[in-house]
Amino acid sequence: MSHRAAAPPFAPVPADPSGASGPISVSVDALRVRRGKSTVLANITASIPNGRITGLLGPSGSGKTTLMRALVGVQKITAGTVTVLGRPAGDPRNRHDVGYVTQAPSVYRDLTVLDNVRYFGAVHGAGRDDAQAVLAAVGLAGLAKRKASDLSGGQFSRVSLACALVGKPKLLVLDEPTVGLDPVLRADLWEQFRGMAEEGTTLIISSHVMEEAGHCDTLLLLRDGMLLEQLTPAQLRKRGETEDLELAFLRLIKAAESAAPGTGAGTAATGGKADS
Numbered sequence: 209m210s211h212r213a214a215a216p217p218f219a220p221v222p223a224d225p226s227g228a229s230g231p232i233s234v235s236v237d238a239l240r241v242r243r244g245k246s247t248v249l250a251n252i253t254a255s256i257p258n259g260r261i262t263g264l265l266g267p268s269g270s271g272k273t274t275l276m277r278a279l280v281g282v283q284k285i286t287a288g289t290v291t292v293l294g295r296p297a298g299d300p301r302n303r304h305d306v307g308y309v310t311q312a313p314s315v316y317r318d319l320t321v322l323d324n325v326r327y328f329g330a331v332h333g334a335g336r337d338d339a340q341a342v343l344a345a346v347g348l349a350g351l352a353k354r355k356a357s358d359l360s361g362g363q364f365s366r367v368s369l370a371c372a373l374v375g376k377p378k379l380l381v382l383d384e385p386t387v388g389l390d391p392v393l394r395a396d397l398w399e400q401f402r403g404m405a406e407e408g409t410t411l412i413i414s415s416h417v418m419e420e421a422g423h424c425d426t427l428l429l430l431r432d433g434m435l436l437e438q439l440t441p442a443q444l445r446k447r448g449e450t451e452d453l454e455l456a457f458l459r460l461i462k463a464a465e466s467a468a469p470g471t472g473a474g475t476a477a478t479g480g481k482a483d484s
């Protein structure tokens with residue numbers, strides 16, 4: 209069985225459907241990924257604009273992490289191309305320019321918060337002041353001297369975020385960075401992300417919380433390994449005929465399903481050669 213993306217059942221958006229009017233940071237062309245026995249990304253084509261926040265939104269299992277892994281070059285791809293900052297994804301020359309924060313924080317538990325950030329900062333030539341500045345940015349300035357093993361889950365994951373921020377990457381890929389954080393901290397972090405984008409950083413941020421989509425400039429809406437749409441939050445509201453982004457996304461999904469029933473990559477994928 210083939211795994212084609214469902215044709216969007218909507219009239220095309222007239223201009224600039226992706227919000228990507230400026231230079232492109234990442235282009236994905238006909239990307240297909242198999243993991244285990246399933247096609248988990250099917251024919252994804254998208255452009256991610258430079259210096260903007262791109263949200264990767266979709267239900268659990270829709271392929272957000274797999275797409276991020278493909279962008280940073282740690283996912284074996286089955287077909288298609290991924291170009292990041294003008295080079296193939298994973299090109300070692302991009303190492304200092306691409307930051308990736310996974311859902312599982314990568315932090316040295318036996319080091320203090322500050323030493324963790326200084327350690328990662330040193331790799332990029334950042335100093336103590338830079339480390340302290342990013343700790344303040346993620347709301348951890350008061351915990352700089354605490355051992356990472358003695359932090360709460362949310363604090364621990366913010367150390368991981370600080371370790372990625374301290375290198376000042378041109379492209380920052382964040383897998384669900386606000387999970388488990390309280391609403392105040394979530395709002396603070398989105399403000400930080402906005403500030404970084406205004407200074408020219410390109411951010412790709414996954415979430416399955418649709419209300420966070422409103423913080424993004426452009427959205428990639430994933431469903432069952434397929435890209436349903438790439439559009440701005442305003443366009444999503446317009447398409448869904450509601451201000452509620454979650455409801456708008458649900459309406460898009462329903463419309464896509466009734467236009468092309470049974471095309472979900474997750475449900476259709478069986479057999480064939482597996483990639484890891």
Ligand SMILES: Nc1ncnc2c1ncn2[C@@H]1O[C@H](COP(=O)(O)OP(=O)(O)OP(=O)(O)O)[C@@H](O)[C@H]1O
Nearest residue numbers: 243244245248267268269270271272273274275416
């Ligand atoms: N190593 C693996 N082998 C086989 N299938 C996998 C593997 N890792 C993930 N998958 C499957 O690939 C699909 C996409 O997973 P992925 O983690 O990319 O989704 P996600 O949208 O990030 O989900 P979540 O929001 O729950 O993190 C899921 O059906 C998942 O079960």
